[in-house]
Amino acid sequence: MNILAFNASPRKKWNTATMLAHVLDGARSKGAECEMIHLYDLAYKGCISCFECKKIGGKSYGRCAVKDELAPVLERAARADALVFGSPVYFGTESGEARSFLERLLFPFVTYTPGYQAIAPKKMPTALIYTMNVKEEALGQLGYNTFMNRMQGTMARVFGSCEVLTATDTCQFKDYGKYLTTxxxxxxxxKRREEVFPQDCAKAYALGERLAAPQAGEPIRGAM
Ligand SMILES: Cc1cc2nc3c(=O)[nH]c(=O)nc-3n(C[C@H](O)[C@H](O)[C@H](O)COP(=O)(O)O)c2cc1C
Structure with missing residues (x-):
């Protein structure tokens, strides 16, 4: 089983990447082959609205026609056995690179037919990881649940199932003393980093185990 993780944080070793690494460790413990792709290493843009992926009889029907550094990654994602995507929350939604990636990944697989029938080449378990500064109780108040549920719904429609895991109240810097953060x-x-973040990482590890060994016939549910 081949699992790909996409890190849509510019930081390769902090909250989002650490959560993703735990997902992959959990998956590896079940025998999966795993790789993390850091999206900020790649030069790409979001969907350019060329509609080549929807052209009847077109050579790029159902696939993104844009040729850039994301193109081979999208090909690999379509052939993987499970996907996990992680993003920090920036201004109440995914990071910019995250949005661009998700547009390119998902739009070719959503048809402009009644019910927006999905045409991804294969179904697979997927997961979304979001890390953020706000506390858990703010998720509903600030509408974060709404955007996460919306993306979860789209991923589930395209790939068959999607689970969401959050890490809230994250520690943004090793040394808060260096920055104006009153x-x-x-x-x-x-304290949170020391006591709660390891619990979040343990949930990520368990998620990885589930991604690598989903229950036959049972879609993975959201976990928010
Ligand atoms: C540009 C920017 C905007 C942010 N906006 C939000 C926000 O709207 N809500 C929030 O809870 N955290 C916000 N944060 C904090 C990050 O989401 C949070 O620290 C996250 O865990 C960082 O992930 P990382 O360690 O993987 O980079 C913002 C951080 C940055 C750099």
Missing amino acids: AWDAAAKA
């Missing part, structure tokens, strides 16, 4: 209690953030 909005937060640095000691509380450090």
Whole structure:
């Protein structure tokens, strides 16, 4: 089983990447072959609205026609056995590179037919990981659940199932003293990093185990 992880944070070793690494460790423990792709290493843009992926009889029907550094990654994603995607929350939604990636990944697989029938070449378990500064209780108040549920629904429609895992109240810097961050209690953030983030990572590990060994016939449910 081949599982691809996509890190849509510019940071390769902090909250989002760490959560993804735990997902892959969990998947590897079940025998999966795994790879993490750091999207900020790649030069690409979002969907350019060329509609080549929807042209009747076109050579790129159902596939993204844009040829850039993301193109081979999208080909690999379509052939994988499971996908996990992680993004920090920036201004109340995914990061810019995350949006661009998701547009390119998903749009070719959604047809402009009644019910937006999906035409991904294969169904597979997928997961979305979101890390963010706000506390868990703010997810509903600030509408974060809405955007996460919407993307989860699209992923599930395209690939068959999608689980969402969040890490809230994340620690943004190793040393809060170096930055103007009077909005937060640095000691509380450090404590959270030490005590709660490992629990988030354990949930990520368990998610990886599930991705690598989904229950036959049972779609993976959202976990928000
Ligand atoms: C440009 C920018 C915008 C952000 N906007 C939000 C936001 O709207 N809500 C939030 O909860 N956190 C916000 N954050 C904090 C990050 O989402 C959070 O620290 C995240 O865990 C960082 O992930 P990383 O460690 O993988 O980079 C923002 C951070 C940056 C750099």
